[in-house]
Amino acid sequence: MSLSIDKCKAVVFTRKRIIPDANIMYNGQRITLENKAKFLGVVLDSRLNGASHVLHVSKKCESGINILRALSGVWWGAHPYSQKLLYNAIIRSHMDYGLFVLDPINKLATEKLNKIQYRCLRIILGAMKSSPTNALQVECVDPPVQIRSQYLCDRFICKVLQLSSHPLFDSLRRLSSVVKTNQDLPFLLNSFRKFTSLPHPIQSSPMISLFSTPFKSLTYKPSIVNLNIHNDTIEANQRFNEIIHSNWPEYLTIYTEPQNYLCLVALA
Structure with missing residues (x-):
């Protein structure tokens, strides 16, 4: 696979006001140096404060807010439940995507996201601008x-810890040993320390459990046998136990949700 230099961008991540000039070359061609770049839908700016990503998200949410406003009305508008579903699909999904990766983000950027949420909840409930924001969140069951x-x-961290070979596991463990415990932690470290300090740790495996299961067991189709026993007869329970113990004495019996189904599992 060839690399397109015209589509490549280089970003220097630094807290300095003046970004140092980096001369990055590839096959004799210079890669353009930018102050931000979009990677997998997340805008990474040179300061990693999340301001550029929040600005990108707020622009995408404007069209969704206009849709909510067009569907709102006191007498003819959509039901608040339907509007809440629409808000979750076309607005909050953009706000949720990759946001915890950039934490801690700029306070002004966080306030901009809060204002987007407040605007949407007021449209959904038909509330006035003076309505308390915490009341809007409780009424719509939408947390801050x-x-x-x-x-x-x-x-996300709960899924990561289930896979012991995940590359993020070692990075978070090294970072957690360096960062002090008495300071405010970003979301990733806070979640990592929370789940690694549980009294009963999360079980992890080197690969996904589905891939470690033999293919034959995944494609196995058990046989279904009809015992021809009627539940309304008096000797139904006695007859049922006799058939189970005589035909499958070493099997483990598991009763499923419907009362007329029984699963027999062979013990290893």
Whole structure:
């Protein structure tokens, strides 16, 4: 696969006001130096404060807010439940994507995301501008942006820890040993320390459990046998136990949700 130099961008991540000039060459061609770059839908700026990504997200959310506003109305508008589903699909999905990776982000950027949420919740509920924001969040069952970002990060880290060969596991462990415990932690480190300090740690494996299972067991089709026993008869239970013990004495019996189904599993 050849590399297209015209589509490549180089970003210097630094906290300095003056970004140093970096001369990066590839096959005799110079890669353009930019102050931000978009990677997998996340805008990474040179300071990694999340301001550029939030600006990108806010522009994408404007069209969704206009759709919500067009569907809102006191007498003829859509139901708040339907509008909440629409908000989750076309607005909050953009706000949630990759946000916890950039934490800690700029306070002004966080406030911009909060304002987008408040605008949407007021449109959904038909509330006035003077309505308390915490009441809007409770009424719509929509937590603040910071709390939801931490929740999404917890879900992500929980999946990462299940795979012991995940490359992020060692990086977070080294970073956690360097960062002090008495300072505010970013979402990733907070979730990592939370799940690694549990009294019963999460079980991990070098590969996904589905891939470690033999293919034959995944494609196995068990046989279904009809015992021809009617539940309304008096001797149904006795007859059922006799058939099970005589035909499958070494099997483990598992009763499923419907009462007329029984699963027999052979013990190794």
